[in-house]
Amino acid sequence: MVHRLFSVDVVMVLLEHPERSLDECQDLESARFLPHKFLIQDLLFARRMDVSPTVQGHALSCLARCLELPSLNVTRAIHNLFSATGAQTVLEEDLTAGSSISQKTYRTLPFRTVELSSAYSSSCDENLALLLRRVRDSKTNVRKAALQALVGLLKHSVIPTTWENLETLSERSRDPAVSVKKKALQCLGELLAAKPKDSVVQKAWLHGVVPAVVDSENSVQDKALEVLDQVLLSQVKPENHHLDDSQKLAWDLLDLLCNECQDLSQYFSRAFPIWSKENKFSPTFISNLISHTETDHAAGAWLLLSKVVTSVSKVPYGKILDAWDTMVRSKSVNVTNCCHILSVIGDIASHLNEDTKDRIVVDLMSWLKTSSLSLEVISAATQSLYQLGYSDDIKRTQAFLNQHCGELVSVCEAYLTSIILTENGTQNLNEDLMVRTDTSKPHHLPPSAN
Secondary structure, three states, X not given: OHHHHHHHHHHHXXXXXXXXXXXXXXXXXXXXXXXXXXXXXXXXXXXXXXXXXXXXXXXXXXXXXHOOOOOHHHHHHXXXXXXXXXXXXXXXXXXXXXXXXXXXXXXXXXXXOOOOOHHHHHHHHHHHHHHHHHHOOOOHHHHHHHHHHHHHHHHOOOOOOOHHHHHHHHHHHHOOOHHHHHHHHHHHHHHHHHOOOOHHHHHHHHHHHHHHHHOOOHHHHHHHHHHHHHHOHHHOOOOOOOOOHHHHHHHHHHHHHHOOOHHHHHHHHOHHHHHHHOOOOOHHHHHHHHOOOOOOOHHHHHHHHHHHHHHOOOOOHHHHHHHHHHHHHOOOOOHXXXXXXXXXXXXXXXXXOHHHHHHHHHHHHHHHHHOOOOHHHHHHHHHHHHHHHOOOOHHHHHHHHHHHHHHHHHHHHHHHHXXXXXXXXHHHOOHHHHHHHHHOOHHHOOHHHO
8 A cells, every 4th residue: 555655646746847758758668658647547546446545535635736736738637537528628718818828837738629439428427426426435534535636626627516516515514524524614615715606606605514503513513603704794894886706705695595595594593693692793793784785685684684683782773664664665575585574573573662563563464464475474474473562461462462363363264264164165266375374374473472
């Protein structure tokens, strides 16, 4: 094993030097060992199948390092291993952008036009499939090395940022080994920094980092919380028309959490009690969030407000109530925004005067009796209704629920009776309306309200 490890190190030393010309070699049989392509494909990459996990891991780590070397031939050799289109397209794009001329040592690109066979394409697919299997290898060191190799290929566009490739990366943040979890979080961070505008990368980053907030290992939790703080919370600045790249990324990620990645909400919510204890939510932070509630980032701003409003002592209630009034008057309401605003209204209910509460209750009852709301909004509205009527006096709370929830029950029962107990009532059956009517009944309130 030692000599095979040493051979990998020798290959890396050779790759760090310019490729030798064939004219320098007197022995024609030995000339085939000179190209960087041979060193990478026949020596370095071949070690991925070594019987020793240590050698496998070392070879994969070195493969990831190769993409950082200032050699066009090395880059092209790696592209040829994993991409059926070869390195030509990628390198030409790099040269067009002017990003490679100062880094690479070669002045010419001796590309030839070749017809790629299906067998070659199949070989590239097999190489990638093997690397993805190494990410799930039984040996910890092999998984860590394969993760670094995979993220290197993704960063340098050797392989596409498809969900299949990225899911393999993000799921390692839930690996049984703590060191692999941390390596996965590190790799996801590297990839996001390299491709911050790629929505698939953003989604993979969220799916990898957010669930780590509830990891059983404290050090992994702390790392996830630290990263989320840096990428999301610290980028919430006062609204202006010129956001820097970090701020744009933060709002893009929050938008994903409001839409495609809503399933991560239960994990994301677990971070806020911890951050609250660390006094992350200052009045300035709240003001910054409020400034975004009437912009294109409103969904993300209301998402954060719904999580933090109970953790701060000073809240600009007027701004929140203005947003509520605007939403009530609006003919088209975004479901996600509506749910978050309702959550905020419920959370600040104890700080509102009776007149304001009564006005909001009237609005909520008007909404709920129409049975035209989505199921998500109905659930959020009934929760807010309960919070608006809650009092330390149990009898007073019960009286509120009897009055308003009793009215909702009567409306629901009247409709259901007209369908179920009336002859030919099913002819007027509207299944969606029937579901919403049943959802509006008070059994969706918290247990203490029933």
